[in-house]
Amino acid sequence: EAQVTQNPRYLITVTGKKLTVTCSQNMNHEYMSWYRQDPGLGLRQIYYSMNVEATDKGDVPEGYKVSRKEKRNFPLILESPSPNQTSLYFCASSSSRGQGGRYTGELFFGEGSRLTVL
Amino acid sequence: KNQVEQSPQSLIILEGKNCTLQCNYTVSPFSNLRWYKQDTGRGPVSLTIMTFSENTKSNGRYTATLDADTKQSSLHITASQLSDSASYICVVRSLILTGGGNKLTFGTGTQLKVEL
Numbered sequence: 001e002a003q004v005t006q007n008p009r010y011l012i013t014v015t016g017k018k019l020t021v022t023c024s025q026n027m028n029h030e031y032m033s034w035y036r037q038d039p040g041l042g043l044r045q046i047y048y049s050m051n052v053e054a055t056d057k058g059d060v061p062e063g064y065k066v067s068r069k070e071k072r073n074f075p076l077i078l079e080s081p082s083p084n085q086t087s088l089y090f091c092a093s094s095s096s097r098g099q100g101g102r103y104t105g106e107l108f109f110g111e112g113s114r115l116t117v118l
Numbered sequence: 119k120n121q122v123e124q125s126p127q128s129l130i131i132l133e134g135k136n137c138t139l140q141c142n143y144t145v146s147p148f149s150n151l152r153w154y155k156q157d158t159g160r161g162p163v164s165l166t167i168m169t170f171s172e173n174t175k176s177n178g179r180y181t182a183t184l185d186a187d188t189k190q191s192s193l194h195i196t197a198s199q200l201s202d203s204a205s206y207i208c209v210v211r212s213l214i215l216t217g218g219g220n221k222l223t224f225g226t227g228t229q230l231k232v233e234l
């Protein structure tokens with residue numbers, strides 16, 4: 001089954017304690033991205049990756065790090081979490097190639113990781 | 119500045135009734151527009167994609183329309199069911215290429231609740 005898998009789904013941590021949220025996709029997608037979703041603000045992009053070893057900042061990258069050492073994995077790292085990073089996080093992937101030669105750009109999202117920083 | 123505005127912010131309807139959700143955008147140049155459905159506690163899932171040349175597209179009880187001249191899209195849900203309760207997010211893709219490919223602009227969503 002084609003899917004994007006995030007772990008953990010729920011996490012409560014304390015300020016300053018480093019954590020990593022893992023993301024893995026089994027669709028051989030080149031593009032992967034992290035978003036945070038907050039009430040009234042919608043989905044905002046944190047970081048994205050066009051392919052292995054190619055990552056770049058999105059709209060709200062402060063306080064986050066990512067890496068893309070393998071095509072299927074794109075972990076999100078919070079080196080020193082703060083309460084304002086309490087949010088619902090989504091990983092998504094997309095193929096750079098179209099289906100039947102037509103690029104659609106559909107994002108496939110994980111189930112989300114709800115993070116609370118105390 | 120590229121923006122996507124959705125209305126209403128929230129909506130409550132009775133099961134079996136129809137409803138229409140609106141999406142207005144200022145994204146330019148326009149590439150395509152997608153409607154995603156996000157069930158509570160789940161990730162968004164694509165319902166339909168609208169390109170510049172398409173006016174109407176249906177996916178079961180969901181019908182999306184696009185007016186590229188006025189930069190408006192709507193999502194019409196027919197004969198609503200309890201399972202339609204979700205957030206519906208409008209996402210517009212720009213033709214402008216950035217380092218991350220074509221730029222996406224997300225709406226904040228319409229929260230739909232279908233009641234008995």
